[in-house]
Amino acid sequence: MEDVVENLTRLEFVSVWVRDPKIQREDFWHAHIDYEIGIHTNSMCFTKKTSCVRRRYSEFVWLKHRLQENALLMDLPELPPRNPFFSLNNAQHVSQRMRGLQKFLDVILQNPVVLSDSCLHLFLQSQLSVTKMEACASGQTRFSVDQAIQRCGCELRRFHSQEELAVQGKTCCDSDCESTASSGLGHSSEASSADKDTPMKDGNPCDLAAPGQGELFSCLSASPYEKQQVQP
Template sequence: MQQLISVWVRDPRMRKNDFWHAYLDYEICLHTDSVCFTKKISSVRRRYSEFVWLRQKLQENSMLMVHLPELPPKNPFFSLNNAQQITERMKGLQTFLEQILQSPLLLSDSLLHLFLQSQLSMSKMKACAAGRTHYSVAQAVQQCGLRRFHSEEDLQKYCSMSCDSDSDSSECRDPEPRLQDLAMNKAASTALLGLMGTSQEEILSCSSDST
């Protein structure tokens, strides 16, 4: 019987590295009945550079046995205020994930599961997959919280809604949360107001540990 793996890339949000440098991250929503996943419904946030890292690591780990699909190209003129460019990048990222999730070999890679179902940084994903952390891959995945989808009914409601919905996204916590990063994100929220055009309350609720 065919197994379902559905993935969405949506809800771009602006983050601040510091006062001068900002970037976008995107929500990755996954719903599956595949035996390859212990967690059937999940939602995490990742940025473009993490997709680039994932593709490189998957290619290395597969030892060139699989030809990985391409990511949307890095655009030197990419603008955080250009809605069309952002939409095109999101579509490209989603297509990339949809294609790699069709490969049984790639589905066996722990890094892919950590990327999709934990909010670990790139260095910690690598360490966890190599067994160099005090938590296992399964523990990192299970510890990742989920607030968007609480049941399959919630998922069906989401599927029937427009992808333009701006409902609150889930946030996952690194097993070793970095309080200093969280504090920096909150401190930067005032500067984000003018760029995002959203309320301060929404920005503070979206503080993320992603890197």
């Protein structure tokens, strides 16, 4: 029996990717970038087996802080450091940060202790803002973590090919809340609903307004799991 359980455990997988950086415009002066976070898994730890959300760098910082608090003395991998010279127009900066975020998720998703943390699941599979994730994880909302994830209908239908992503936009650049005037930001989109504490409607724990139609780094959009096709 133990051999069967061990074999089933070995067959479990969690694939995650970070790609498709898009500028989200907050107001005339400020913008930030967010990234597509995709999950494909057969693990019993996850409410949804496929999902896709968008998160920004500051939300990754929040996630690590919460995971570290809950994991106590356990060492967590480092996030890519803040760069005071981070440029909206430097694709290399964006690429380096994106690879660092990918590495961070790759490591923590191999840790069984971290996989039991509600904040991680809300971060990966809901569109809740940081404030709402905090409230939900601490039981201060009328909906549970599973309900928040299930009722946020941003579920992945399939992996996009690099060609499809390239058609969606042109090259753009990023800042984590930098002034668009001083950085030379050109094209941008409306702010993502994930960063706003918008009122809930009809008891839905998250406002599912579609992410802004920002331009993307087509050259940085490829996923390490690009060849893996997920059927609806």
